[in-house]
Amino acid sequence: MKNEFQVIADLIEKDKKVLDVGCADGTLMKFLKDNKNINIRGLEISKEKVQECIAKGLTVIEGNAEKDLKQFPDKSFDYVVLSQTLQAFLNPELVLDELLRVGKKAIVTIPNFGYWKVRFHLLFKGTMPITKTLPDEWYNTPNLHMCTIKDFFHFVKSKDIKIFKSLALNNLNSSIINESNLGVKNLFADLGIFLIEK
Amino acid sequence: MNTEKNIKTLIVKKPLKLDCGKTIKDFPIAYETYGSLNSKKDNAILVFHALTGDQFVTGINPVTNKEGWWSYAVGPDKAIDTNKYFVICSNVIGGCMGSYGPSHKDPDQKIFGTNFPVITINDMVNAQYNLLDHFGIDKLFSITGGSMGGMQVLQFISNFPDKSKTVIPIATTSSHSAQNIAFNELGRQAITADINWKDGNYTSSDTNPGKGLAVARMAAHITYLSKKGLQEKFGRKLQEREDLKFGFDADFQIESYLRYQGSVFVDRFDANSYLYITRAMDYFDLAKQFNGNLSEAFINTNAKFFIISFTSDWLYPTQENKDIVIALNSIGADVGFVEIESDKGHDSFLLDVPDFLSALKNFLDKSYEEN
Numbered sequence: 109m110k111n112e113f114q115v116i117a118d119l120i121e122k123d124k125k126v127l128d129v130g131c132a133d134g135t136l137m138k139f140l141k142d143n144k145n146i147n148i149r150g151l152e153i154s155k156e157k158v159q160e161c162i163a164k165g166l167t168v169i170e171g172n173a174e175k176d177l178k179q180f181p182d183k184s185f186d187y188v189v190l191s192q193t194l195q196a197f198l199n200p201e202l203v204l205d206e207l208l209r210v211g212k213k214a215i216v217t218i219p220n221f222g223y224w225k226v227r228f229h230l231l232f233k234g235t236m237p238i239t240k241t242l243p244d245e246w247y248n249t250p251n252l253h254m255c256t257i258k259d260f261f262h263f264v265k266s267k268d269i270k271i272f273k274s275l276a277l278n279n280l281n282s283s284i285i286n287e288s289n290l291g292v293k294n295l296f297a298d299l300g301i302f303l304i305e306k
Numbered sequence: 307m308n309t310e311k312n313i314k315t316l317i318v319k320k321p322l323k324l325d326c327g328k329t330i331k332d333f334p335i336a337y338e339t340y341g342s343l344n345s346k347k348d349n350a351i352l353v354f355h356a357l358t359g360d361q362f363v364t365g366i367n368p369v370t371n372k373e374g375w376w377s378y379a380v381g382p383d384k385a386i387d388t389n390k391y392f393v394i395c396s397n398v399i400g401g402c403m404g405s406y407g408p409s410h411k412d413p414d415q416k417i418f419g420t421n422f423p424v425i426t427i428n429d430m431v432n433a434q435y436n437l438l439d440h441f442g443i444d445k446l447f448s449i450t451g452g453s454m455g456g457m458q459v460l461q462f463i464s465n466f467p468d469k470s471k472t473v474i475p476i477a478t479t480s481s482h483s484a485q486n487i488a489f490n491e492l493g494r495q496a497i498t499a500d501i502n503w504k505d506g507n508y509t510s511s512d513t514n515p516g517k518g519l520a521v522a523r524m525a526a527h528i529t530y531l532s533k534k535g536l537q538e539k540f541g542r543k544l545q546e547r548e549d550l551k552f553g554f555d556a557d558f559q560i561e562s563y564l565r566y567q568g569s570v571f572v573d574r575f576d577a578n579s580y581l582y583i584t585r586a587m588d589y590f591d592l593a594k595q596f597n598g599n600l601s602e603a604f605i606n607t608n609a610k611f612f613i614i615s616f617t618s619d620w621l622y623p624t625q626e627n628k629d630i631v632i633a634l635n636s637i638g639a640d641v642g643f644v645e646i647e648s649d650k651g652h653d654s655f656l657l658d659v660p661d662f663l664s665a666l667k668n669f670l671d672k673s674y675e676e677n
Binding site for chain 1: 610612631632635636637638640641642643644645646647661664665668669672673675676
């Protein structure tokens, strides 16, 4: 399991009810179910991935987060997880609002466009950056709204969303992000992980 | 048909009050089982059949000598694995494979015909519930069925919220739409317009409204397939001829196919049963039973739901299946949902659709492991 999921799992206490939005093949769900006795649900758009989740014995709903989150009642989950998908929505702001409506808390991770490799790639190669967390070409990427850790940090603040914890992830190392080290973390982390609440 | 010796029957002694107000008692429910009930009695799956199905889910149907209607899904090592699970299926009341229906005799030994009480999906599941007592099963492992079978699944768990661990409605709806009712009415009109129908009293003579019933089946059959499926299978191909014949014989393969479907159907199905069962489907509106709030139908159950629809099913389209998912999610129920890609229309659930069968198998087997 990738390090990102381990960090997310560490943010969630045992026996909670969790919705994994864009749960893909259910790796994180399975881990949470088996190791933390989490009552876990998934929402996934890909039919193939849904089948993989079913084969793992996971409860998953085939659907699109932009349309299908509205069926869940307010605060019906302790945590709602959104891993590296926010930037792929047509309207990330609406999705974020929905995550925070459905979940008492939300855990959102974003691939950091401010990561130094991304900046270097664009600066020196002059082509759209391709990295481990941004593996696609400009013409086939699902990503519509790339942002940096700094962008997201400011965005949630401007929406009066409370940040409980924000973590910068670089390979296997995770570290706390705060106002004072934001610039540095924005340069050296390829992934940002935010635990938020509204 | 109800005199066949291959039909197992449970006589329900307990009176059953029907939605129409009448009460029936000492009535037969014809059923079949597959696999064996384990000592803990926790491996039973109750399968509900669709409009023209019967209790012979798999293997060779001893009455028609044809494959059971769900042979792709049910059997040893199949999605519903009879090496593992004990599968029970019964003919719905109003049907014509041995359960109490319009071809039975009333207490005065006269064949019911249209004097048989109008039954509902609710009546059907209340009647079938007696099978649990019969087998001494306190809680089923699963209930499942497609189309009208799915309606019974929804009604059953609503009526008996703690009687099944898992619930699998397939290609179904919680409320028959105007289009659904329209197609059923077309079928009923075809039957009642047949001169041999005689207000439903045909069974007292040798003639029966076979022509009308065949037309009803042909019309319904079209609704079970997709436009793309039909086009790919038949297109404009001609039936055993080089060119058009400029007449009204079956020039096209699709015509010949439909005529065949109609003709084989009348050999195994009773026209009055067709009227009764389609009526039960039309009357089905689960939300209405709960003042328009479908979620209320499921408020008392902790069962694990898994809902399956098919992309090309336009009779009970994905959205109608999703409405059930939405109702369940809004009360925090444990519900999974998948829409299976298939060109085979509503009939997909009866056919060899690997993604469907593997999803069904995985859901059942994984849920059973957690038992």
